[in-house]
Amino acid sequence: MKNLTDKKILLIICGGISAYKSLELIRSLKKNGAIVKTILTKSGKEFVTPLSITSLSQEKVYEDLFSVENESEMDHISLSRWCDIVLVAPITANTISKLSNGNAEDLASTVILASNKNIMICPAMNVRMWEHPTTKNNLEKLKQFGYKVIGPEVGDMACGEYGEGKMTEPSVILEYISKYFEKIKKVKNKRFKALITAGPTKEFIDPVRFITNRSSGKQGYEIAKSFYKKGFETTLISGPTNIKIEPGINLLKVETAEEMLRATQNSLPADVAVFSAAVADYKTKKIEHNKIKKNDNLNLSLEKNIDILSLVSNHNLYRPRIVIGFAAETENLEKNSLKKLSEKNCDWVISNDVSDNTIGFDSDYNEVTIYYKDKSKNKEFLSKRNKAQIADMITEKVIYDLN
Numbered sequence: 001m002k003n004l005t006d007k008k009i010l011l012i013i014c015g016g017i018s019a020y021k022s023l024e025l026i027r028s029l030k031k032n033g034a035i036v037k038t039i040l041t042k043s044g045k046e047f048v049t050p051l052s053i054t055s056l057s058q059e060k061v062y063e064d065l066f067s068v069e070n071e072s073e074m075d076h077i078s079l080s081r082w083c084d085i086v087l088v089a090p091i092t093a094n095t096i097s098k099l100s101n102g103n104a105e106d107l108a109s110t111v112i113l114a115s116n117k118n119i120m121i122c123p124a125m126n127v128r129m130w131e132h133p134t135t136k137n138n139l140e141k142l143k144q145f146g147y148k149v150i151g152p153e154v155g156d157m158a159c160g161e162y163g164e165g166k167m168t169e170p171s172v173i174l175e176y177i178s179k180y181f182e183k184i185k186k187v188k189n190k191r192f193k194a195l196i197t198a199g200p201t202k203e204f205i206d207p208v209r210f211i212t213n214r215s216s217g218k219q220g221y222e223i224a225k226s227f228y229k230k231g232f233e234t235t236l237i238s239g240p241t242n243i244k245i246e247p248g249i250n251l252l253k254v255e256t257a258e259e260m261l262r263a264t265q266n267s268l269p270a271d272v273a274v275f276s277a278a279v280a281d282y283k284t285k286k287i288e289h290n291k292i293k294k295n296d297n298l299n300l301s302l303e304k305n306i307d308i309l310s311l312v313s314n315h316n317l318y319r320p321r322i323v324i325g326f327a328a329e330t331e332n333l334e335k336n337s338l339k340k341l342s343e344k345n346c347d348w349v350i351s352n353d354v355s356d357n358t359i360g361f362d363s364d365y366n367e368v369t370i371y372y373k374d375k376s377k378n379k380e381f382l383s384k385r386n387k388a389q390i391a392d393m394i395t396e397k398v399i400y401d402l403n
Helices: 017-031 050-057 075-082 093-100 107-114 127-131 133-144 170-189 218-229 257-267 308-313 333-344 387-402
Strands: 008-013 035-040 085-091 118-123 153-156 162-166 193-198 202-206 209-212 233-238 250-253 272-275 282-284 302-304 322-329 348-353 365-372 380-386
Touching: 008 017, 008 075, 008 107, 017 035, 017 050, 017 085, 017 170, 035 050, 035 075, 035 107, 075 107, 085 093, 085 107, 085 170, 093 107, 093 118, 093 133, 118 170, 127 133, 127 162, 193 218, 193 257, 202 282, 209 282, 218 233, 218 272, 218 387, 233 257, 250 257, 257 308, 272 308, 272 387, 308 322, 308 333, 322 333, 322 387, 333 348, 333 365, 365 387, 380 387
Parallel strands: 008 035, 008 085, 085 118, 193 233, 193 272, 233 250, 272 322, 322 348
Antiparallel strands: 153 162, 202 209, 282 302, 348 365, 365 380
């Protein structure tokens, strides 16, 4: 779960038989890259030991509100500011009651009252305690304060009774936290706008014939989907394809390079622009209004087409923060990619070898190398995998650079 990497979790363990599950929770959080600090209440020590917690978390366990050793740190303030979220698992009926009434008599309750972060609680208690009106009223107050309640579950209890009150399994709690951070990431990225071009263009010779470049549009569409999934306001400008797209993506259909340029200009400004479209390099100087009759020979007068990537990349006012070009090459991949990077003034060039018929074009797989204008960044090779995975890797790198 990439969403948990380097996330700071303050785990509070209260007294209850379900406290043993907190050890598995710590192990799972650490395995997925989270940093876990723990507060163990006095009653919690009756069920799990500080040594077992430290062994799993590789962090100090906090227990006392007033400690000579830690007095200068003001733990109840520093811990509440350090974390990304506060997770209380398990939380007992007694602690729920204390928090609902604003009591702050130990380190755990004081940290929670001093916290300005999201607080998630995982209730665990006997079914009769859970169903008691006082518990329900106290819990409702905490929900009104903004606390997120995970569980409890229905099942057999340690006391021998059956019903609702079991602490939610660590795997479910882990999934809940991961989804929370994914949602936060999407909200964070909503301030960003992404512009993607994809597919081929058609440059007409007459009403029935045209010049084009070979392109399925698959990679560009996957990149647009990936940006949209990550919360970007996404515009996809597409040449002729038969690919379906998510309804939330702003899809603009075009045919010619001129139409693609106008659509691009009208879609700026953007924070990132990815030019994966295979724009036809040449067009006829004159488009015939009537179908040209078949003769033995046909001579066409061609001229260089507009360079959308270069125009946007060199735009003084509306240039996106990150401009990415694509290069479909059959030889001298690195030499040609670096030349394009320099001549077009873009920030990245993403290249693939289209002479390999197992990747690119109509294939669902790709293998690319990313070249950067920033000399402090080395080129990156993304080995063969499906185009959706390639798109997600590109999107994550863009998000890192934008943030």
